Amino acid sequence: MQTRLSPQYNPKEIEDKWYHFWEQEESFHSVPDPSKEPYTIVIPPPNVTGVLHMGHALNNILQDILVRWRRMQGYNALWMPGTDHAGIATQNVVERELGTKRIKRDELGRERFVEEVWKWKHKYGSTIIQQLKKLGSSCDWARERFTMDEGLSAAVKETFVRLYKRGLIYKGTYIINWCPRCRTALADDEVEHEEHEGHLWHIKYPFKDAPHLFLIVATTRPETMLGDVAVAVNPRDDRYKDMIGEILTLPIVGRELPVIADEFVDPSFGTGAVKVTPAHDPNDFEMGKRHNLTPVVIMQENGVMNECAGDYEGMDRFECRDALVEELKLKKFIEMVTPHQHSVGHCYRCHCVIEPYLSEQWFIRMRPLADAAIKASQNKSVIFFPERWEKIYLSWLENVRDWCISRQIWWGHRIPAWYCQDCGEVTVADNTPVKCSKCSGTTLKQDEDVLDTWFSSALWPFSTMGWPAETPELRYYYPTSTLVTDRGIIYFWVARMVMMGLEIMNHVPFTNVYIHGTILDEQGRKMSKSLGNGIDPLLMIDQYGADALRFSIIVLTTEGQDIKLSESRFEMGRNFTNKLWNAARFILMNLEEEHPQEINIESTDYQFEDTWILSRLTTTIKACTLYLEQFKFNDAAMKIYDFIWHSFCDWYLEIIKTRLYNP
Ligand SMILES: [Zn+2]
Ligand SMILES: [Zn+2]
Ligand SMILES: [Zn+2]
Known part of the structure; x- marks a missing residue:
């Protein structure tokens, strides 16, 4: 069989041709088969609003390597694909799009808005799936799921009901992180902290019975004083010992405030006397509970002051801060103002400053779930690669707080x-x-309210297999084998999947967790839209080919370390794919009448160089297998590179040329 490959390797033509072939042959489709051992990976579902970036590329290349490798080893390999409905993110995208048509969400109403989001999803929701195909991902596309499809919605409801009945879900008044712009509660880990150059205002609070005497409190958020209900000092602070139990008058408002003693007060902060605002500060909220103080809420959900703010009602919180400070200055209540650097929480979606806010929310009682998840990693039911990530996982679980699962948006599981x-x-x-x-x-x-997006993602390894129905898939593929993900979502996702797997299925959702690095730019900075330093994987695929992109990235991934990437790196991948092409072309040209699949390697009369290259091949396969078992992707890639480039092309093909040309 003489086949002529074109002299130039054209990845676009070849990659599309083979992807098409695989899809037609259903090469990626897996069905439960008890005679074979399963190997299963569930994809970290990309947001339905997602557009493929280098982070996705790395994540999915690694999964694809594992799945294809196991498939070649004879496992019944399933790579379960799907997308996430991504609550706030998607709602914001659709809201913005409607905004360009001058349509407001509130005018549309809940039902019609949700319809609009579904329309958007049907139109654009498969973009990321098409892009994953371009990358060569061998997912079982016939099984594609969506976190809000019918089956997964049923799984969410069933889980909620079960946890509620077991006393693991409750509704409570709690101080939560509130984004006044998105008008929703945010989980602790959805708040991004940032150092701000702020001020510390020292304010004089007069004694009720001796108005010429003051106690001075320091605060970074003076507007919250409108909600003060007490002033607290440390019981061991000699400066204030005699004042405990005295009554102060809140400046401007006139409310009476008792001086209370609480161990929590840090005598070295400010003056050592702190205002207590249970409705607007998480520590004060706890203190308020300890001392039976009734919280005073001074703000509406949108960050505008309410009727409890007196003359400041109707002002935005920051506007109120300035105006209130002016009035305090005028009335000589300000002792001094000092510059003060402190950490300020921001919404991870819109970067608005977070307001601690008192409200009724739904919570998951995390302690019992977290204890089970801790045990799972201690007894090695769940194993982290590289090992160092286990510590991060454990420290989060040890310090876990109850998970606020309600969100005040419309798009999601109600x-x-x-x-x-x-x-x-x-x-x-x-x-x-x-x-x-x-x-x-x-x-x-x-x-x-709807549920936090991560609630449905936490069920992903079993909900995608058909739970709560007792499907053959669930029996055969669960628990899955390996999870490949980013360190950024060890808390958000990995830990919660382990908890839900144990609670609902009585079994961990996966055995191995591989945490890969982050792709950075050449200078080691995160790739971001605002810096404009991202490299578009689709553009690179277009220019160099998917295989070149995949190979280049894998060579750079040393044991979960971050990867510094520049476009020039793809040239080595391209050179390697060209090398492979040329070698294949040379062989096919010289095969004459023989068909490669009909050559019986057992009975052939080998010459020395033939046995040598076959033994090199065997060593390479063994080494690669060992490396992949340990998730050492780049070592495996380098082994293959070395074998193909040096042993096979430089030596073997050169040696046999003499045999071919002088038979
Ligand atoms: Zn009733
Ligand atoms: Zn926000
Ligand atoms: Zn800021």
């Missing part, structure tokens, strides 16, 4: 709780209840 309009009873159910579980009243109203 909380399956209904309130009786007659008696106030809460009914939690996986289907809309007909009547109240207590008084049998029929006027029921569903909770307005």
Whole structure:
């Protein structure tokens, strides 16, 4: 069989041709088969709003290597694909798009807005999937899932109901991180902290019975004084010992504030006397609970001051800060102002300054779930590669706080709780209840909130397999084999999947967790839109070919370290794919009448160089297998490179040329 490959390697033509072939042959499709051992990976579902970036590229190249390798070893390999509905992110995208048509979300109303999001999803939601195909990903596309498809929605409801019945979900008043712009609660890890050059205002609080005497408190957020209910000092602070129990008058407002003693107060901060604002500060909230103080809420959800702010009602929080400081200065309540650098929390979506805010939210009781997840890694049911990430996982679980799972947005899984309009009873159910579980009243109203996006992602390894139904897939593929992900979501995702897997399925969702590095630019900076230093993987595929991109990136991944990437790196990948092409072309040209698949390597009469290259091949395969078992992707890649380039092309092909040309 003489085949002529074109002299120039054209990756576009070849890669598309083979991807097409694989899809037609259903080469990536896996069905449960008890006679074979399964190897399963669930994809970290990219946001449905996503556009392929280098981070996705790295993440999916690694998964594809593992899946194809296991498939070649004879495993029944399944790579489960899908996308995430990405609550706030998607809602914001659609809201912006409607904004260009001058349509406001509130005017549209909930139902019609959600319809608009679905329309958007049907139109653009598969962009990232098409891009993953361009990368060569061998996912079982026939099984593609979406975190809000029918099955996964059923899984979410079922989980919520079970956890609620087990006392692991509760509703409570709590101080939460609030974004006044997105108007939603944010989890602790959705808040980004940033150092700000602010001020420390020292404010005089007069004694009720001796108004010419003051106690001075220091604060970085003076507007919150409108919600003060006490002033606290450390019981061991000699300066204030005699003042405990005295009454102060809150400047401007006139509210009476007791001086209380609390161990939590740091005598070295400011003056050692601190204002207590339970509705607007998480530490004060706890202190307020300890001392039975009633919180005073001074702000609306949008960051505008409410009626409790007196004359400042209707002002934005920062506007109020300036105006209030002016009034305090005028009335001589300010002792001094000092510059003060401090950490300020920002919304990870819109970068607005977070406001600690008191509100009714749904929570998951994390302690029992976290303890089980800690045990799972201690007894090696879950193993981290590289090992160092286990510590990060454990330290988060050891210090875990209850997870606030409700979000005040429209796009997402609506909380399956209904309130009786007659008696106030809460009914939690996986289907809309007909009547109240207590008084049998029929006027029921569903909770307005939706669940945090990470709630549905936490169920991903079993919900995608068909749970809560007892499917053959669930029995065969669960628990999955390996999870490949980024260190940024060890808390958000990995730990929560382990908790949910243990709680719902009684089994960890995966055995091995490989945490890969982050792709940085040449100078070691994060790639970002604002810096404009990103490298578009699709552009690179277009220019160099997917294989060249994949190979170049893998060579750079040393054991989960961050990767400094520049475009010039893809040249080595391209050179290597060209080398392979030329070698194949040379061989096919010289095969004459033989068909490669019909050559029986057992009985052939080998010459010395033939046995040599075959033994080199065997060593290479062994080494690669060992490396891949340890997730040492770059070592495996270098072994292959070395074998092809040096042993095979430089030596073997050169030696046999003499045999071919002088038979
Ligand atoms: Zn926000
Ligand atoms: Zn800032
Ligand atoms: Zn009722």
